[in-house]
Amino acid sequence: AGDAFCRDCFRAFYVHKFRAVLGKNRLIFPGEKVLLAWSGGPSSSSMVWQVLEGLSQDSAKRLRFVPGVVYVDEGAACGRSREDRAKTLTDVRQILQTLGFPWPIVTLEEVFALPPSVLRCSAQDPVGTMGTYKVAVDSFLQQQRTLAAEGLRGSPSSAQGEEQPSQPCTQDSQDPVGPPPAAQTEALSQLFNSVKTLTAKEELLQTLRTHLILHVARTHGYSKVMTGDSCTRLAIKLMTCLALGRGAFLAWDTGFSDERHGDVVVVRPMREHTLKEVAFYNRLFAVPSVFTPAVDTKASEKASIHRLMEGFLLRLQAQFPSTVSTVYRTSEKLVKAPRDGCAAGPRCLLCMCSLDVDSADSATAFGAQTQDFSQTPPPTPRAKA
């Protein structure tokens, strides 16, 4: 907005927006365990800070849920060396320790140990429960770096008896003992290197990260995950998903709540804050954050669809200042119903959305992409890079 704010009014406005988004949607219940997905970047740092302040005793109408913070170390996907990753982790730990919430740190390598059950959408919880516990699967918990069960609220599947953590675990830090086994890092690097385009890499990273965070949430009994996507970021994401052919799922990808994974709901409380506001707030109120290079750091602008959309939207915004908010408003008009009303179809293995394919004989874009009229007997499937 083009309004001028003084420092205190800005703070009030900012905090109010955060509360309003949460309150308007009424999805977070008192006492519920909510996992904050923190990437170290400005938006998620701001979100974590807001939660911290909101929980403090002296704030008006304090927030009443039980937070935890998770940080995923994605260094292997970006090809960072061990030393760099360790250095970042030190910075990360420093910040997390001051927070006072439980803070598991996970590495992306743990994705290999995820049980197949993460790919099955479990049934929807009845509304209003304090969170049910999904039965955690053994293989993940038997790993050396297992995040040990906290003393609270019974860990899932105590039938497996995992009291076995090798390191003592305090309430605040559930840190892996050391860097993950080299074999896994290697496997992860190979996986990412085998993906030819940056676009596909970014998508893969997002999918893996989402599944990992959700799994952490499940094993620790969190029923909600909050991500720090800002308004600007969501507008870019909307246009990117559109260009990738995900028009059917925009409401889930960019809406306030994303409940396609069944028991754990992803929530986006920062969606009304623009990146500019976030930047100002972080600077004025000294919110700590950590910069970590990502898969697309220093990539050229034309390297991936994500980068292209980001550059395009931000440039257009300079010329037509309402661009981002217009795109964002459009996203609010999207609903979650599939267009023709048949929701009970098979679901995508990776993103858990109902499949949006047409029969090959139809006169639609999907039909055009999968047919072959060059008179050879079997139609050749198109493979995306």
Place this chain on the structure above:
Amino acid sequence: MPAPQCFSCHAARAALRRPRSGQALCGPCFCTAFEAEVLHTVLAGRLLPPGAVVAVGASGGKDSTVLAHVLRELAPQLGVSLRLVAVDEGIGGYRDAALAAVRRQAARWDLPLTVVAYADLFGGWTMDAVARSTAGTGRSRACCTFCGVLRRRALEEGARLVGATHIVTGHNADDMAETVLMNFLRGDAGRLARGGGLGSRGEGGALPRCRPLQLASQKEVVLYAHFRRLDYFSEECVYAPEAFRGHARDLLKLLEAARPSAALDLVHSAERLALAPAARPPPPGACSRCGALASRSLCQACALLDGLQRGQPRLAIGKGRGGRDKEGPPGPLPPPPSDPESAPGPAAGECGAACKERCE
């Protein structure tokens, strides 16, 4: 390194690789495949029933030329008859040359041609006059807006003159993709809800319109025209550079470089958008002045012309109702932004303009 064998006939050397599948094909096999795909689109979408009299919007440019040629090839199979309709917007130095190309085509193909001119239909307003009237009244020139709306009306008039039952235009996949991008960037939920199909069924007395080339990418249209040695007109409209569609077009080109299937992916997304019922446009009624299809009391063409006559050319453009309230009672829902630049009938071709019809 020598070109590989044609994937289809295994006889000739391949002349191109199809953008969508990377298949190597020789010229004739590619053309056959292209025609088969257009036929499939028409049949599967049930666009042109047998016995239809089809008015082809012909501008002389590559898309409408290819469209007319392909439909002429397929006409016996489909059981339809064709008429060419060309629109003369009165843009000096551009449209006259294009019309010459259309006349040559009509003669070569032996198809009846009808030319309708803005000057005759709209009380003497040619596009050049409109441009003079709208010059300097905003960030970008608004004349493309007028051109698009008025051309749509002119095409309809021309089609009625020749007794057509359907109108076809040569919009290709790239055009549709650009329209989707534009509609999102402008937040035009109404058009997003309406778009994504293969054309309009023709409500309220308007003729059904469709776009048989909708699923063909622009590259393939150009290649087809090349292999069939078609004669078309390929210069840019004089007013083109200032339209908003240019942004969308640049973006699309970049996206295609990153991922070649981007245009069809965008069309697929648009087909599958689920918008809230409140965001959808109300069912249209009839214009109180000319009886054509209209979402409000006046159809867009009448509203625009009204503005021109009154000397307020931006009257019907942009949000807000301005002086239009005098025309009739406000509708039950807030009017969608009345910017026809992002209508489902996008324009393409070299001009990059926002006008809704083909200007090639």
